[in-house]
Amino acid sequence: MKKLLILGVLLFGFISNAQNVLSPSKNILLTFSLEANGKPTYMVFYKDKPVVTRSNLGLVLKDGTDFTSSFTLENTVSNTFDETWQPVLGEQSSIKNHYNELKVELIQSTSKKKLNIIFKVYDEGIAFRYEFPKQPNLNYFIITDEKTEFNLTGNHKTFWIPGDFSSNEYIYEETLLSEIDTDKVNRNNGIAFQNIKERFRIQSPVQMKTSEGLYINIFEAAVVNYPVMHLDVDVSKYKFTSILAPNPLGDKAYLQAPAVTPWRTIMVSNDARDIVSSKMILNLNEPSKLDDTSWIKPMKYVGVWWEMHVGKSTWDYAGSQNAQTQNNNELVASGKHGATTENTKRYIDFAAKHGFDGVLVEGWNVGWEDWFGNWKEDVFDFTTPYPDFDLKAVNDYAKSKGIKMIMHHETSASVANYERHFDRAMNLMKQYGYSAVKTGYVGKIIPRGEYHDGQTMVNHFNYVVKRMADNKLMVNSHESSRPTGYHRTYPNYIAAEAARGTEFSAWSIGNPPMHETILPFTRLLGGPMDYTPGIFEIKMSAYDKTKKEQVHTTLAKQLALYVTMYSPLQMAADLPENYEKHLDAFQFIKDVPVDWQESKYLEAEPGDYLTVARKDKNSEKWFLGAITDENERNTEIKLDFLSPNKKYKAIIYQDGADADWQNNPKSYVIKTIQVTNKSKIKLHLAKGGGTAISFEPIN
């Protein structure tokens, strides 16, 4: 610590008002200072080494207020916080929230306007936000720019997706920081509404690794009433600058003092496991606003969904989205409609037989014939089923089998239309006893000119969660802006897509084998993802011999994903008939819980591999998932996470010796052994492969 402080004094010696904050572990130092012209700046050090060199802070308001300089320091407030709280659902049953805090209260001599900056320093990183206190000279205001900078120390290895205010469904690029260039991104990757506008703009979270082996992650937390932050990259100076998603007028955020921005976060460690297991993002969000959370339940589900992706059936009733009218009276059934009463009952039977909680049905409601890609305002009404889907019969049948139906609201990104119908849509859910909804936002947003990542849409996504909570309904949002821990505040926000999910592998170049090894370092830091794993029929040629698409995985890896990709809502995405061909492997999906007492990240390297062990929330069982990228991998795992003095039956689901994601993905081996917490297990992961293990105490 002394060394760090000396360093700080050396670097900021010429400035009188440098402020230092150390992490509880004293490994991380945050230094704030006002430069001579009153420019607020910060630095971050990890174990004596600079991680972020002096970087500017500030914002610009539409009224001309330049909140990037001319400040004087009015006051500072320091604080230490240490609590432990219990998430409703989670990777662990209790979460420690421990940090040192510094609030700097600034005032502009010229404008007499006040701006505070709040820093929190955790053991795994730092966070800061801007605060606009209540004050005479600032009431309503518009943010036109946020000028937060992140000056990095070198040409780090960087995992990034291109900046796009409309979509986060991209493959991760792995390049040097200096090589970031969205022109090089494969744009023919199945995304209908790509909107990459700048060559040197990326999304956050961004995961980096320095040549010295330091892992750095830049992200944000608690995006509430504010747009999503993307990052403009100066590839020669190794610098990121915040860029906020605009509204159609180019404005970024409409605020009224008192107000705060989201937290800007910089995680840093020389152990990648510290980042992938961090709960900092969650901790930076407000505690739950719900008094009663007894109705929020984890959920494993199947659904009428993958069969549309593989082309076995269609979402629409009349044919493939080519009708020039959606007038239901004129529709003639194509015979390929997936969401029929009969087909749904088949899924309900399957779910009940194998112990699932829920069944999702997409395409149940009128409107699918004529909207896709057309930026049409009035598409779905969220209440009128197709003639071959009997809402009441389906729900009655599900109830009789102990299964919960999951509602589906594809909004077609016509948010205006969705909000108009929202109360009626919710009332229908309550009438039939739905407990959760999957929302979708496919397309260009209406109100036109708004982006998925703008303040308007952030507010919409949060509004949906809040209104659903009012009615004790859970939300799983697809094509939303990516979560930033708001599920701490509204625990009914159980999952989101908001990244490139499994579906792409059915009809595009898909996701490369490394995809699932980087998501936990990026997208998953913000919250659970409805990634829809569990694909056993891996090659699309099984459905149509002319097809070359496939999931870039082995079957065993699909099992491991249930452990490595944390979500309290997990789908077994494949078709019942495909599971029935591999009931032995399917047993793992049946056994694996989705809510946990404890999680241990055993091995982690972004983009390469991940090994996680988790303990069931409600039993003494442990589950392990290990995945690799396109390279095969051998490793040995110590089972010291298991309870001492207990014997466990370990069922190991692993790649066959000849398994390979490309040539032989369905080769797997299941073996049962007995272990204790002294045991070690050797794992062999095929190319694109994985291992899943369940541990059940014997005594």
Added chain:
Amino acid sequence: MKKLLILGVLLFGFISNAQNVLSPSKNILLTFSLEANGKPTYMVFYKDKPVVTRSNLGLVLKDGTDFTSSFTLENTVSNTFDETWQPVLGEQSSIKNHYNELKVELIQSTSKKKLNIIFKVYDEGIAFRYEFPKQPNLNYFIITDEKTEFNLTGNHKTFWIPGDFSSNEYIYEETLLSEIDTDKVNRNNGIAFQNIKERFRIQSPVQMKTSEGLYINIFEAAVVNYPVMHLDVDVSKYKFTSILAPNPLGDKAYLQAPAVTPWRTIMVSNDARDIVSSKMILNLNEPSKLDDTSWIKPMKYVGVWWEMHVGKSTWDYAGSQNAQTQNNNELVASGKHGATTENTKRYIDFAAKHGFDGVLVEGWNVGWEDWFGNWKEDVFDFTTPYPDFDLKAVNDYAKSKGIKMIMHHETSASVANYERHFDRAMNLMKQYGYSAVKTGYVGKIIPRGEYHDGQTMVNHFNYVVKRMADNKLMVNSHESSRPTGYHRTYPNYIAAEAARGTEFSAWSIGNPPMHETILPFTRLLGGPMDYTPGIFEIKMSAYDKTKKEQVHTTLAKQLALYVTMYSPLQMAADLPENYEKHLDAFQFIKDVPVDWQESKYLEAEPGDYLTVARKDKNSEKWFLGAITDENERNTEIKLDFLSPNKKYKAIIYQDGADADWQNNPKSYVIKTIQVTNKSKIKLHLAKGGGTAISFEPIN
């Protein structure tokens, strides 16, 4: 007719495909032709004289389609239509709809795209619209410009308000066409959200008069799923060109074929009464979509409203819109809140005593402290009353007195927020038995970047009307886009403001005496206006000696407005205590109906004077209103509209001999005489004055 046709042949002799349509009376000729380069054009003649010389037609689509030339004529369809229909509420109990129709079916040789133009020629004018038929090469499309031209024949006298996509609450200018210049408009006129952007842009309807005494009116009808049309003026060429209100992206309308635009209308007559009494705009709208209209009732009402305008009380509970929070818990009553339970009961008592149907209360719900002018999204929830307004008690009391409460939804122009709360707001109305709502849209629209006159907002206003109709609720919209006859289609759309109403006179330079003589030629052509007449305490100095504002009227003129300003929803806007001082004059307001069997426009000159007689829908009583502008006026009225062989008691409410809007506005005389349909009555109208007469059959 022959002469007209010869003229047509002379003018279009060089073009093979000129198409002519005559009005049923044969006074009006519409000629359509394609010019040599396939440019669609039209001309209008009235009794042999050109009214609109050759003018271009067409639109431009965002996909690059230029629908202004390169057309060939594929087909024409002619038709004659003659029907009579019964409006639910109206100026007359049955309306004749008689016109000759021509549809020209055009195709572009290059794009193979089709465009139809439909012309209807009535006795009082012509109308046309663009139709996009269902076709292979045009499905979804975006209109970026409509290029409809109106080439006029001279430098006509013109009554106009400046182009402003956000507000129509302007004083009418009376200038030569060449003198139109929005730079000369008084902008300090009390409008908070003025948005005049172009010097030579005006709103429609625009009323003109040629030097030969021909009256010409340009407007539109049936604005549905399309923005409002304004007019760009070429002041040297006497030419108008359509300009549509854009969305934030500059797009004008999002359509899917088949689709139509609103009707563009040109009324023409040498008798101003033909225009002011025309039902053409209404006829151009679709028939009622409501099967049951028994719940749609005319309404005379009082309300807690004018007392806020005159400063006696406030809309908000805590003081005058200066709190930095609207958190209801923190509010401290100022003691000036108008919408209290007690005050409302006073209005209910007054309404019941004097035979009114309803009571409006503004400021009943939380949120008024902190929003005005701040473009704030979440302001009102439309369901939570202030602590001093007991929703149940008020409604129970009203019911016990036979009075209907009128709901008030000030949306603060945050339409996004209103639509989110709309179902709950409507449910509250149903719960307490409200039958009508007054909506308000004060401020800049949210979704931000949208205008009051854009397609999005047009659709919103129409959506509210439709949804309210679903629940048997009537709508009176304030600060909406101006009506264009849609109340034929949704007769529950009983009134709108959508022009500069009486309120401006309480706190601004107000409306000049000519205002009410031009509104019937402009704003009222589209539908009833909630003008809120009946102000007896005319000078604001009565409330505050320092005030110089006043209504620019005599008291007698205020009575006459109940006849000249047609609306099935009429307010007696002044305070009960002011009416109680003049119960003799108030008798006319009590007696005058708001729904009519028949209406006779006896005298009319835009901007100068108007005399109207109307027969009660449900009795043999007649009522007459005569108003003048700033000039005094003497006239003699033949009472030949009365039934023959009947004697009538005529109660005449007229300006006192010494009356004058400025110096002696409250001077009035009431006299009772006996008349028959052979009688004539001499009227003297003071400067800014008027006369109101009720005729009751004696036998």
